[in-house]
Amino acid sequence: MAEEESSLKQTNIKKGDESQNPNSPYYLHPGENINTLTVSPVLDGPNYHSWSKLMKRGLQSRNKYKFVDGTIKEPPANDFLHDVWIRCNTMVISWITRSVSLQIAQSIVYIDNAEDLWKDLRDRFSKGDHFRMSDLLQEIHSIKQGERTISTYHTDLKTLWEELEILRPIPACSCTVKCTCDLVKTVRNYKETEYVICFLKGLNDSYNTVRSQVLMMDPLPNINKVFSLVLQQERQVLGNLLQEVNLVASITNNKQSFGGRNGSSSGRGRGRFNQRNFSNQPQKICTFCGKERHTVETCYFKHGFPPNFNFKDKRQTSTVNSYTSDSSTSPNTVEGSDHKITGKEYTEVSSTITTEQYNQLMEILKGSNVSGETHAVDNLQQHPGSQQQTDDWSC
Incomplete structure (x- = not known):
């Protein structure tokens, strides 16, 4: 015990x-x-x-x-x-x-x-496997790469495929004497081929070359080998695309740099010239005197020059002041005549004659008719002292 x-x-x-x-x-x-x-x-x-x-x-x-x-x-x-x-x-x-x-x-x-x-x-x-199997088969045979990378696309397809393999596993031989025909291996190869074809079929059109090359192989390589080949093709495509992007970026930077040097106004040298040529703003034109860079509202020929205005040609000072100081006469009307001189005509005449010539012109116009005004102006333009040229006046 x-x-x-x-x-x-x-x-x-x-x-x-x-x-x-x-x-x-x-x-x-x-x-x-x-x-x-x-x-x-x-x-x-x-x-x-x-x-x-x-x-x-x-x-x-x-x-x-x-x-x-x-x-x-x-x-x-x-x-x-x-x-x-x-x-x-x-x-x-x-x-x-x-x-x-x-x-x-x-x-x-x-x-x-x-x-x-x-x-x-x-x-x-675990019930209702046939419905899930139907959904998996439809997703696997219709899956497309789209915007996904090769790695992401392969991972998503692999997830669906492995779940399908769980639902329909390859049966093992249950015979007492094991078979020697390798039927299980053949069935496994058929499934692997289906897997590879589904993977290649869902690739984007940019991989048509590697897809055609793989499909012409006999026998088809396994999914890991195919994935490696397609991944190499993706790296090559992305490398070429990156080179093109860098080239375009380089050209764009060069254009911007060229535009910055030539389009900016430095206030000296040719800055004013560059601003005129490269500015997108429309140029202002006066309808009174016909000159640029100002309008009729700010035209000095119509409204008068400032007392301290600096003329490029000093000979214009007395002529313009004598003209603008006469408040009884309109800037574009000659006293005693129906003829009206436009601001542009006045500018052309006043910039080429002296004060004495201007007074003589006024006397001629007062005693002449409209038909003779044109001849007087023409004769005056042929005067030997009227061949001088001046620079543009800017306000």
């Missing part, structure tokens, strides 16, 4: 060592808690297959997947490992509960066995 109790005690000690053995599923590291394992994104229903795969990896990394696949059953209540099993089972349930949405978590709060919880989620969310 004493020997049996001693034997049972030694057996319990050996079992108790399981909780201290790092290689045992019953071992819990002191740093592990309910927050050490979370899966993102959480389970919300349609993403069950990707979620279950990620959750399986997390449990396997902590040597706890045997608690959900049925390998480790609950020990009897009088077993020394029962308490250890409860602690590990509770930790697994907590990890799963924190990796599902709040609505799903509320529906599994009363399930106390990790294996039952895993089965419940699988039965609820």
Whole structure:
């Protein structure tokens, strides 16, 4: 009797060592808690297959997947490992509960066995696979690169393809004597070919060259090799595009620099000339005297010159002042005559005659008729002292 109790005690000690053995599923590291394992994104229903795969990896990394696949059953209540099993089972349930949405978590709060919880989620969310398979097939065969890069496009397609592979896995041979026909390998090659064709078909038209080259290969390379070839083509296209952009930017900068040097007015040298030629503003033209850079509202020939106005030709000073000081005579009307001299005509005449010649002209016009006015002006323009030229006057 004493020997049996001693034997049972030694057996319990050996079992108790399981909780201290790092290689045992019953071992819990002191740093592990309910927050050490979370899966993102959480389970919300349609993403069950990707979620279950990620959750399986997390449990396997902590040597706890045997608690959900049925390998480790609950020990009897009088077993020394029962308490250890409860602690590990509770930790697994907590990890799963924190990796599902709040609505799903509320529906599994009363399930106390990790294996039952895993089965419940699988039965609820793995159904209706044919509808999801139909959607995946449609998305895979209609996906286009669009504005995405090659890397992003390949990642999106790979995500859809792997989810489809979970829904329709390649069956393994269940014969007692394993087949030697490599049928499974052939089926896998067919799927890989379909994957490559879908990837190439969705590329943009700028990759027509590399797409044609790959499709002419026999047999087709695997998806990783094709992705590498297309990625090299993308780098070449982007490199050429970058060179063109840099060239255009360089030409634009040169044009802006040329325009800044020639279009700016420095106030000296040829600054005034450059401003006239490169300014986009329309030039002002006076309708009274016909000169540029001012209007009739500010025309000195019509309204009078300032007292201290500096003339370019000093001989014009007395002529203009004598003309503008006569308040009884209109600037464009000759006294005693119906003929009106325009501001432009007056400017041309006043800039080439002296005061005495002007007085003589007035006397001739007073005693002549309208028909003789033109001849008098013509004779005056042929006067030997009227050949001098002056620069433009500017106001």
